[in-house]
Amino acid sequence: MTGPTDAAGEQVTIPAKGIKEPVFGHSPKGGFRKHVLPGNKEFVVGDTIPRPKGGAGEGGKKASEDGEGEDGFSFTLTQDEYLEILFEGLELPDLVKKASVETETIGTRRAGLTTAGTPNNLNLVRTMRNSLGRRIALQRPSKATYDAVLSELLELEEITSPDEEEQARIVELRDKMAILDRRRKLVGYIDPIDLRFDTHVPEKIRNSKAVVFCLMDVSGSMQEREKDLAKRFFMLLHLFLERAYEHTEVVFVRHTHHAEEVDEETFFYARETGGTIVSTALTKMKEIIEERYPADEWNIYGAQASDGENFGNDSEKCRNILIDDIIPQCQYYAYVEIVGEEDEKLLSDSTAGADLWQNFLQVKEAHRQFEMRRVAEPGHIYPIFRELFAANKSEGAA
Secondary structure (H helix, E strand, O other): OOOOEOOOOEEEEEOHHHHOOOOOOOOOOOOOOOOOOOOOOOOOOOOOOOOOOOOOOOOOOOOOOOOOOOOOEEEEEOHHHHHHHHOOOEOOOOOOOOHHHOEEEEEEEEEEEEOOOOHHHEOHHHHHHHHHHHHHHOOOOOHHHHHHHHHHHHHHHOOOOOOHHHHHHHHHHHHHHHHHHHHHHHOOOOOHHHOOEEEEEEEEEEEOOEEEEEEEEOOOOOOHHHHHHHHHHHHHHHHHHHHHOOOEEEEEEEEOOOEEEEOHHHHHHOOOOOOOOOHHHHHHHHHHHHHHOOOOOOEEEEEEEEOOOOOOOHHHHHHHHHHHHHHHHOOEEEEEEEOOOOOHHHHHOOOOOOHHHHHHHHHHHHOOOEEEEEEOOHHHHHHHHHHHOEHHHHHHOO
């Protein structure tokens, strides 16, 4: 999907073939053919015909005298609409309303579909579904059917001296083409009755203050690949929080053998490195909670990313800090471990892992609001993010 971009949104074009129902067909690149095409005067059944050779000089665009075809379907997708699709059905699990800090704002919520609206509110999926159903019901000829009849007609018309049977077939195909053309014009691809638009109504939203701690390992064991995956996860989390929660604070903590609270730019772009002591980040989080975020007033969340490497017996210290001090004050805590693409055992077996993973498994057994996942490539980030922040996650939280 491509298109020019601007501040208002992006024009997205969907190829016409991309919205057709799949059908089975014979591959032109393999198998055996046992038929003779109409108009053939050289071959009989049993003859072997050389397969056409492909190459840079073959093919290319060809002109058409009749201009038949179908344009791609285009629509404009704004940044807000894209983020709404991206984060639909996600939430901060087990968000508790703290009466002492609740505020009230006016927001909007989706309230079904309507047949009239602005282009920005066009519901593409429902519109195309209605279009497809109408075309099937009214038996609009498909492009494949049209092309097959046209191809056969052109082949017969190229015959210099057609016999009576071939002439009769030409007349029949011309009549059929006229019917197909008329039906394709009468039954349009998109009709105004197909259009469906999302509607939104205002509603009062009661917001409770929440703070999300982002803890990222930037030690020497975290190479560029590992750091890139960690930043992708936190960037997705940051976008989600900015869009979905107006009164949510984000605390960024980077750690090597020591931890420090940093601003957003330093968190994502600083290049410092060092040794690996994971407990320093957890200790820093504990200190910040005690100083600024009392648990009786704030919903506290934690998100941590590391490659699983840790110094000495520090993993046991991490387990104790989480179980004794942090998790009891948290609504939810998510740990993401970044492993190598070749570590298939770690990806398939959640019980296998180094000391840090094994100690965090004990935290998970003790507290249901603690979740942990592994990623090995960029394609893992979004599915795992949806698992960690699914809307029904609160039902299983303690």
